[in-house]
Amino acid sequence: MATYHLNVNGQHREVTVDPSTPLLWVLREDLKMTGTKFGCGISACGACTVHVGGVATRSCVVPVSHVGDRPIVTIEGIGQDAVGRAVQDAWVEQDVVQCGYCQSGQIMAAVALLKHTPKPTDKNIEESMGGNICRCGTYPRIREAIKSAAAQIK
């Protein structure tokens, strides 16, 4: 066990856990932030996507000991960001979700995309969102919502 000082959604959080514990489980079980989802545990589905130091990251394979002082942003905090809020609003406006389980990860991936590429092409969308599985298959609406958010962001 070791103690880690994390910056999560702008707040200082302290946890004492086994160093191998993936960030995903620290968020979900120690910090009780369950918006970040467990889908596969091998970084193959994207349900656990968070931002670490501004980079979209699969939290299921990042041990908490590797996070350091890089700020972590999760689905619970992304709405404080202008791009994040625009993406969430576009998702609601486009009625994207079905079961909704993957959508935290989809939204986090989409925000990361729009921060680097404010006007993404279909190709950009396929590349950035290419590792996020939506088993319901809401992909066409995800595309539309990303384009709609892009149009809203000044």
Place this chain on the structure above:
Amino acid sequence: MRTRSAEQELNRRGFLRVSFAAAGGLFISLHLDRRASAQEGVSASQAPPAKTGYPPDAFVNIRPDGKIVIQVNRLEFGQGVQTALPMVLADEMDADWSNVIGELAPAADVYKDPLFGIQIVGGSGSIAHSYQQYRELGAKTRAMLVAAAADRWGTTPDQCRTEASVVHGPGGKSATYAELASDAARKPIPATVRLKNPTEFRLVGKRTKRLDSRPKCDGSLKFGLDLDLPGMKVAVIAHPPVFGARVKSVNDTEARAIEGVRDVFEIQLVKGSGVAVVADKFWPAKQARSRLKIEWDATGLEAADSSELWTRYKQLSRTPGKVALNQGDEKALERIPEPNRILAEYEFPYLPHSPMEPLNTTVRFDGDRAEVWAGSQFQTVDQMAVAEVLGLEPQRVTFHTEMAGGGFGRRAVADSHVQREAATIAKRLRGTPVKLVWTREDDVQGGYYRPMHFHRVEVGIGPDGFPAAWRHMIVGQSITADTPFVNFTTKNGVDSTMTEGTADTHYKIPNLHVSVHHPKVNVPVLWWRSVGHTHSAFVMETLIDELARRAKMDPIAYRRKLLKPEAGKLHRTLELLEKASADWRNRLPKGHALGVSCHESFGTGVACAVDVSIENKRPSIHRATVAVDCGVAVNPLSVESQFQAGVTFGMSQLMAKGGVTLKNGMVEQRNFDGYTPPYIVDAPVTVDVHIVPSTEAPTGCGEPPVPVISPAVVNALARLTGKRYRSLPLVSI
């Protein structure tokens, strides 16, 4: 006319009960007669529990703050029923939609499917079976509110009208539903009630956004896996590598050494045994499981092997089986000259459902009662299974329906194996809530797949280019054998969930012979979204397309000519498809091809056209146009979404790594690496959905999107390459 007879039926079978909520307000519930449903779905031994010991059974609660809470008698797992059923009720009730809340009902008699007699999401029946029920509930609630207002104002109900949760009376009088709720609860429940004429609908038929969108977009919505209870432990199980194997010996020294691990023990499973690990949290539980050293005993168990199964299935397909349909002259085929015959053999692999939220169930056992939290499609069955494990009467088991991250059939399992496992652990840890988590590896390797199927079809083509004789053999495990549903699905040894879409085809085929073999294989199988139609539509629609090409006819025109005149829904969808795709269908760029299919399932007609090219040796779907006839589209926005997304689910079986295979009894894939469902690049870029206007009773939209897409795509590929694709998954083009 239909409305009235359905209403009479509801009155015959049920009665309404009124009670006060603890917090005030009106509860209305409709109790269905158990006798009416006894013949359907479950056997007598699985008869529903007596209705005692539950909180007030209710569908509508008008809260003092004006919020109207509507109980949804279904699991919400993406299909949109948590929005659509409240729309139906709120419309007849004239409730203010902005104040409506949909809640998932717990397990209770009152929430059973009016047709199936158990609480279930299945057969795409959530709207189809509860539309009338929710309309009646809304209309009766409204009538009682109006009666209360009329009393208050010394007038008659016919002098009152309702709008947006307000009753308006003569002389400008008005009262809100919240103000009237207590008085209304004392009013008798009307025996009959006038339902709205469809032209009076304010919500039904209007594109309405989901009620659960925002909490699913900000991380606040709690799924079953997100449940956190004081003192809760987390459990995982090491399941046997061969289905049904037992633990011979286990060395758990290293596992127990992990901090946070509380218990390690051998656990009896539905078949065989495993080793359960209970820990304070998920990560130590999973770490500990990976450190178990287990020797397994698979003595006497079949070591299923996919390549051997294909050989066996293929051989079986050439031997006489159980007859599902013998229509016309069985010998007609032999009289058709060889050049006018097609022999087609198809292979379909085992398919996992892999809902994004891994399977899980939480149970707390307190000795004389228990509580369960599960995203279940099968509350009645799962509740009884937990009760059986714990030695309780079912009514002592409170069963909460949790929001589920997908399911596609995987959360409706006749043997309730996940719930039984969770209950077994909870029994040992009496008083402590335990959340059992199936990891993705457990899910991919854990069985309960869409069965493997082998189809062997011989078609004799008549001089007009249409099929004159059709001999169709299907080999595959019965999904319902060894379950209480077998009597419901299986006649003369034929499980109709395997022959649906073939034996009941809407095409005119004068001499049609369909038969089956149901081999026993040591792999648990299950219904997978759209069940038999997953493979039957693929076979029918690729063959019909092949026949259309041989006849040099347009694929839509050919189908319309071959369909029976009474197949109204398919005719209408093809007609609509023809119009809706006119702009692009015959003007495709070089290297692109059109693929068409149509199929009716669960009472809903669907036709589909796709624009496909080949990129990086995979099908690239630039566009899909879908036409749907589902009767009244309660929420057209939701119907559109189901079809836009559901076609991608249907692409699963075309994924190169979309199937599960076995070697020496063990599943060869582990997770989303060896097995992959569709990603964004595999989905159509856009899907435009067109709904046939209708006043017919609503039919399902959960499963019907799935069957049409894979044959349509493969039909397009056939145009591009000249090859026919009969072996899935689609490993190469």
